[in-house]
Amino acid sequence: MNTHPPISERARRLMAETVVWDAHSCLPIKAGVDCSDLARHRASGIDYVSINVGMDFNPVGQISRVIATFRAFILSRPEDYALVGTVEEVKAAKKAGKLAVSFDLEGSDMLEGDLDMLRFYRDLGVRQMHLAYNRDNAVGGGCHGADIGLTEFGRKVVAEINRLGILMDCSHTGYRTSMDVMAMSTKPVVFSHANPRALRDHGRNIRDDQIDACARTGGVVGINGIGIFLGKDDNSTETVLRHIDYVTQRIGAKHVGIGLDFVFRRGADENPPGFEPSLWWPPQHNYVGRSNFVEPERMPVLAEGMVKLGYDDGAIRGILGDNFLRVAAATWPA
Numbered sequence: 001m002n003t004h005p006p007i008s009e010r011a012r013r014l015m016a017e018t019v020v021w022d023a024h025s026c027l028p029i030k031a032g033v034d035c036s037d038l039a040r041h042r043a044s045g046i047d048y049v050s051i052n053v054g055m056d057f058n059p060v061g062q063i064s065r066v067i068a069t070f071r072a073f074i075l076s077r078p079e080d081y082a083l084v085g086t087v088e089e090v091k092a093a094k095k096a097g098k099l100a101v102s103f104d105l106e107g108s109d110m111l112e113g114d115l116d117m118l119r120f121y122r123d124l125g126v127r128q129m130h131l132a133y134n135r136d137n138a139v140g141g142g143c144h145g146a147d148i149g150l151t152e153f154g155r156k157v158v159a160e161i162n163r164l165g166i167l168m169d170c171s172h173t174g175y176r177t178s179m180d181v182m183a184m185s186t187k188p189v190v191f192s193h194a195n196p197r198a199l200r201d202h203g204r205n206i207r208d209d210q211i212d213a214c215a216r217t218g219g220v221v222g223i224n225g226i227g228i229f230l231g232k233d234d235n236s237t238e239t240v241l242r243h244i245d246y247v248t249q250r251i252g253a254k255h256v257g258i259g260l261d262f263v264f265r266r267g268a269d270e271n272p273p274g275f276e277p278s279l280w281w282p283p284q285h286n287y288v289g290r291s292n293f294v295e296p297e298r299m300p301v302l303a304e305g306m307v308k309l310g311y312d313d314g315a316i317r318g319i320l321g322d323n324f325l326r327v328a329a330a331t332w333p334a
């Protein structure tokens with residue numbers, strides 16, 4: 001366990017005043033799994049988390065069962081959790097001391113070429129979605145793919161995501177496709193969990209012009225807490241703050257957030273039959289072995305770190321959650 005510096009009164013107050021937002025974390029993609037680990041987010045002062053319900057390699061049947069499991073867990077514990085679909089519901093959950101949860105999808109193969117599936121997932125609680133998970137697909141390029149652009153079908157998917165009020169995410173997406181998405185999206189585009197490549201040259205990280213384009217849409221770059229995307233498997237608070245500060249200096253604090261990408265219960269037997277890990281997580285990109293993570297308990301420590309960086313209250317509140325709340329308000333259904 002890390003030893004953390006004491007949290008100042010100011011950092012505590014900022015955590016309490018802000019809807020603290022984790023733009024992406026992961027429970028096992030497994031039907032029937034116990035979701036009680038989510039209590040760690042709530043105990044850490046986090047008010048909202050987007051939980052992944054499927055990636056491009058998960059079949060629709062598996063994703064549907066996982067959504068059923070997560071919904072049942074949340075909806076059967078109304079005193080502790082709220083399944084939210086609007087910003088008003090997020091704020092009400094915080095006020096009531098509950099953890100607000102909605103879902104995200106990592107990729108678009110689960111649409112099976114059918115735009116109507118977007119409404120289906122939206123109506124089940126999906127509020128954020130990116131188009132490709134590391135590899136190319138029918139919609140566009142993945143970040144470890146051949147850097148194809150957004151396809152004709154991909155353009156229809158982006159338009160429908162905009163229309164339905166789902167947050168348009170470009171994490172895991174290839175360079176060209178992400179730039180195409182940001183050029184055509186009518187709503188702010190986020191990178192819910194991606195780090196600047198200028199600090200860590202990894203294919204999953206994003207270039208300066210992607211960061212700039214994200215800000216031009218009014219979007220937010222969520223700093224990712226996985227060690228191999230931060231540095232040489234470096235999950236230290238100092239390094240996370242360096243990534244936060246890099247993006248803040250480049251595009252302004254209004255366009256920075258946090259997407260911890262914390263993986264609960266690593267090693268859960270969750271992958272579908274025939275799953276080929278080296279295809280989705282190519283070993284040449286250092287996916288081998290187990291990475292270090294920034295755990296949810298670190299959120300107040302990051303708030304304290306931003307105080308030490310000399311950020312003003314508005315900047316810290318923005319990065320802790322106000323910025324993602326702003327893009328959600330501009331995107332999600334009212």
Ligand SMILES: [Zn+2]
Pocket residue numbers: 106171172193261
């Ligand atoms: Zn991810």
